Structure formats: structure tokens, C-alpha cells
Amino acid sequence: MIEIRNIYKSFNEVSILKDVSFKFDTGKTNLVIGQSGSGKSVLTKCIVGLHDVDDGQVLYDGRDMQSMSNRKRKTIFKEIGMLFQGSALFDSMTVEENVIFPLSMFSNMTKDEMRDRANFCLKRVEIFDKNNLYPSETSGGMQKRIAIARAIALNPRYLFCDEPNSGLDPKTAIVIDNLIQDITKEYNMTTVVITHDMNSVLEIGENIMFLYEGENYWQGDRKSIVSTDSKEVNDFVYASKFMQDFKKRMV
Amino acid sequence: MLGGAFSRPDKLKVFWKRCVDEVMNLGVNSMGIVFIISIFMGMVITIQTASNIDSELIPKYTVGFTARQTIVLEFSPTIISLILAGIVGSRISSELGSMRVTEQIDALEIMGVNSKNYLVLPKILGFMFILPFIIIYSMVLGLFGGWVVGMASGIISSADYIYGLQYWFEPFSIFYALIKTVLFAFIIASVSSYYGYYVKGGSLEVGKASTKAVIWSSIAILFVNYLVTQLLLID
Numbered sequence: 469m470i471e472i473r474n475i476y477k478s479f480n481e482v483s484i485l486k487d488v489s490f491k492f493d494t495g496k497t498n499l500v501i502g503q504s505g506s507g508k509s510v511l512t513k514c515i516v517g518l519h520d521v522d523d524g525q526v527l528y529d530g531r532d533m534q535s536m537s538n539r540k541r542k543t544i545f546k547e548i549g550m551l552f553q554g555s556a557l558f559d560s561m562t563v564e565e566n567v568i569f570p571l572s573m574f575s576n577m578t579k580d581e582m583r584d585r586a587n588f589c590l591k592r593v594e595i596f597d598k599n600n601l602y603p604s605e606t607s608g609g610m611q612k613r614i615a616i617a618r619a620i621a622l623n624p625r626y627l628f629c630d631e632p633n634s635g636l637d638p639k640t641a642i643v644i645d646n647l648i649q650d651i652t653k654e655y656n657m658t659t660v661v662i663t664h665d666m667n668s669v670l671e672i673g674e675n676i677m678f679l680y681e682g683e684n685y686w687q688g689d690r691k692s693i694v695s696t697d698s699k700e701v702n703d704f705v706y707a708s709k710f711m712q713d714f715k716k717r718m719v
Numbered sequence: 720m721l722g723g724a725f726s727r728p729d730k731l732k733v734f735w736k737r738c739v740d741e742v743m744n745l746g747v748n749s750m751g752i753v754f755i756i757s758i759f760m761g762m763v764i765t766i767q768t769a770s771n772i773d774s775e776l777i778p779k780y781t782v783g784f785t786a787r788q789t790i791v792l793e794f795s796p797t798i799i800s801l802i803l804a805g806i807v808g809s810r811i812s813s814e815l816g817s818m819r820v821t822e823q824i825d826a827l828e829i830m831g832v833n834s835k836n837y838l839v840l841p842k843i844l845g846f847m848f849i850l851p852f853i854i855i856y857s858m859v860l861g862l863f864g865g866w867v868v869g870m871a872s873g874i875i876s877s878a879d880y881i882y883g884l885q886y887w888f889e890p891f892s893i894f895y896a897l898i899k900t901v902l903f904a905f906i907i908a909s910v911s912s913y914y915g916y917y918v919k920g921g922s923l924e925v926g927k928a929s930t931k932a933v934i935w936s937s938i939a940i941l942f943v944n945y946l947v948t949q950l951l952l953i954d
């Protein structure tokens with residue numbers, strides 16, 4: 469479980485996160501949602517340690533990341549897998565080399581063992597016979613899946629996905645969402661998905677935090693989000709006229 | 720940045736492979752352009768020198784002597800380094816800049832990899848290792864180009880040119896050139912890495928960072944060239 473307590477973060481005296489607290493449960497897909505500029509990405513970067521928080525705690529199964537030395541933080545980094553918005557695959561490496569990379573840095577496996585593990589992870593995300601291609605030679609959906617394979621190569625305890633569906637068609641997006649959820653259950657990981665895609669919210673949102681102007685404005689799950697009375701949440705969920713009409717009909 | 724780069728590598732085997740890769744990328748891949756520039760500059764220096772010596776009192780071998788001094792002391796170490804500041808510097812800066820804007824550097828950090836050590840240090844060490852060899856290669860080619868044009872045009876005999884190359888030769892001049900070269904390699908790799916690593920924004924900023932990297936590397940090379948020359952050649 470990852471717990472954040474009273475997180476504050478500002479840049480150049482502009483307050484981005486204000487007293488944000490939340491618990492991301494193990495074995496669940498935890499979603500952080502909110503409008504663009506609400507602080508989702510900053511929150512993620514604070515949780516994974518790319519930004520230091522101004523105040524508050526980030527606890528990885530009780531281990532306070534903020535109070536750790538850089539050396540101790542590395543032990544937590546090795547338990548984290550991350551899927552970036554743009555996949556962030558290494559351009560200069562092939563698909564297989566990308567997945568092998570974390571293994572070569574942090575495991576004592578032999579070359580054959582690393583290759584076997586990479587192939588296992590690639591098969592798990594349904595990538596076949598693409599090992600020797602470069603990321604630029606694959607589609608956007610494939611790049612996301614390769615990035616997931618790389619993220620799970622070291623059997624992480626925590627998985628972060630920053631807008632995993634951006635730039636994908638709705639069908640591929642749902643495939644990626646389901647893959648993330650399946651892997652979360654399979655490896656019993658604590659998964660945090662940053663998104664503003666309502667399809668994802670309704671598909672995999674088991675534990676949802678709604679960030680609004682840098683504050684944890686609402687929390688619940690995919691069932692409660694469609695019936696909440698909160699105006700701000702409703703403005704987000706039912707942003708389109710079609711959804712507003714749909715809600716009226718439902719009511 | 721250098722504080723983070725000069726630290727113990729996460730894995731020595733991977734680090735060593737990265738250094739070898741950078742020697743190939745930054746050094747060996749620059750050999751072609753260095754070949755062309757050095758040969759032609761050697762030819763031009765020889766022709767210029769010969770055409771400016773019209774007194775019978777000045778011996779013919781002076782052409783070889785002047786070509787050697789010009790190529791060994793300044794042309795190869797300084798001018799070739801300035802040219803490589805453009806080629807290699809922009810390459811380093813745009814590579815790291817692209818990695819920054821596409822979150823590849825963030826990905827390394829989140830994996831627990833010291834990105835400065837993994838990305839920057841092999842470039843600095845690799846280039847500091849290979850540039851002296853490139854410069855020696857450039858010197859040899861420049862002197863060879865001078866010999867070829869001397870022969871082909873008949874402005875100097877082979878014997879005179881070779882005698883001039885050997886005349887009053889001080890091995891210290893090679894040492895001086897290589898000292899400069901190692902410093903220039905450090906400047907090119909570290910300044911370019913700095914501008915690339917800290918890019919903020921998108922592809923436009925990556926381009927701007929490359930330009931800045933080349934400008935500041937070149938200025939630093941010229942300044943350090945003056946300092947080293949003052950320190951090593953003036954008693």
C-alpha cells in the first residue's frame with residue numbers, strides 16, 4: 469500500500485498541491501483523476517520521488533520516502549515500475565533490449581535468463597516477434613505494451629501509469645486498461661493510474677481520487693462517481709452534452 | 720551535474736559497455752569528416768606557405784617546417800576540436816535533450832539508475848579517450864596532404880619537405896597538443912551534456928540547447944587554448 473499524508477507542493481510560490489492525503493490500496497487499480505492542471509502529474513512525480521514535497525509524507529508500505537537518504541530511496545525505486553505518457557522507451561535500444569535494460573542494471577541474471585524473462589514479459593503483454601524492432605518501428609499501442617513489459621520485468625510491488633491511454637484509439641485504450649488491471653491482480657501490485665479518460669474511470673476505477681485545484685476533492689469508486697452530488701465531479705464526469713443528456717435520462 | 724556524473728557506476732560491466740559505445744559514436748564516427756578536413760587543410764597550408772616564401776635566402780625545407788608547426792600546434796588540436804564541438808557537441812546535446820523531453824531520463828531515474836552517471840560520464844570519458852587519437856590521426860593526414868600537394872605541384876621536393884618536418888622537432892609540442900586536446904574533449908562533452916540534460920520544453924528547446932552548447936563549447940575552447948598556450952609555451 470502507498471499512503472500519502474498531507475502533501476504540499478508549490479513552484480515559484482504557486483501552490484500546486486494542498487494538503488493531499490490518500491491511500492492507494494494493494495491489489496487494486498487506484499485512479500487519480502482530475503482536469504488538466506489540477507496537479508495530477510505533479511502529485512505522481514512527488515510520490516515517485518522525482519519531486520521533493522514541501523511538506524507531508526509518502527509512505528511505501530510504511531516506509532517514509534521523504535526522510536530516506538538517496539541510497540535508501542534506490543531500494544524503493546527498484547520496486548517501482550512506471551509507464552509514462554509517451555512510453556519513454558529508449559530509442560537507441562530494440563524492443564527486447566528495452567525490457568532487458570532494468571534486468572541488466574539490477575539483477576544478477578545471465579544473458580540467457582534475462583532474454584527468457586524479457587520474452588516472458590513481452591508475451592504477457594501480447595507482443596510477439598517484435599524483439600528486434602526499434603520502438604519507432606512499432607505502433608503507439610504496442611509501445612505502451614512494451615513499456616508495461618519493461619515496467620514489470622523486475623516484478624515491481626508498485627506500478628505507476630501516467631495517462632496510459634493518451635493518443636490511443638478507444639478500443640486499444642480499453643485493451644491497455646484491462647492489461648493494467650489484470651497485471652495488478654496477477655502480481656498483487658499497488659497500481660496508481662493517472663488519467664482523465666472517463667472510459668478508464670468506468671472500466672478499471674476501483675479506488676478513485678478526484679483532484680481539484682490541487683486538493684483531494686472527492687474519493688470513491690467507479691460506481692459512486694456516477695451518482696455523486698458533487699458539482700465539480702459531475703462537471704468532470706458529465707463534461708459532454710451527450711453525457712449530460714444521458715444522465716438526465718437515467719435520472 | 721558533474722558531481723552526480725562522477726560517482727560510482729551502478730554496474731561496472733554496463734558502464735564499460737557504455738564507454739565503448741560512446742568511443743564509437745562520438746569518436747570513430749567523426750573520422751570521415753576529420754580525414755577530409757585534415758588532408759585539404761594540410762594541402763592549403765603547404766601551398767600558402769610555399770607561395771609566401773619567395774626569397775632565395777629562406778631554405779625550401781621551411782615549408783615543411785612551417786606546415787608541421789602549424790598543423791601540430793594549432794590546426795589539428797584547436798581547429799579540429801572547434802569543428803568537433805559543432806558535430807559532436809550538437810549530437811550530445813540533442814541526444815540528451817530528446818531523452819529529457821520524451822521522459823527517458825525520468826524513466827532511468829525512476830528505475831533507480833543514476834542518469835547523469837549512466838548517460839553523461841561515458842560520453843566525457845569516451846571522448847577524452849578518443850579525441851587524442853583523432854587529433855594524432857588529423858596531424859598525420861595534414862602533414863601527408865602537404866607532402867602530396869608539394870609533390871604533385873612541384874613546389875617542394877619530397878626530401879626538402881621531409882627534412883622540414885624533422886627540422887628542430889621538439890617532442891614537447893606533441894605533448895602540448897595532446898594536453899590541449901584532452902581538455903577540449905572534456906569541455907565539448909561536459910558543456911554539451913549540460914545543455915542537453917537540463918532542457919525544458921519541447922523540440923524547439925532541444926534545438927536551442929544544441930546551438931548554445933556549440934557556442935559555449937567553442938568559446939570555452941578558445942579561452943582554454945589561450946590559457947594553456949600561455950602556461951605551457953611561455954617561459
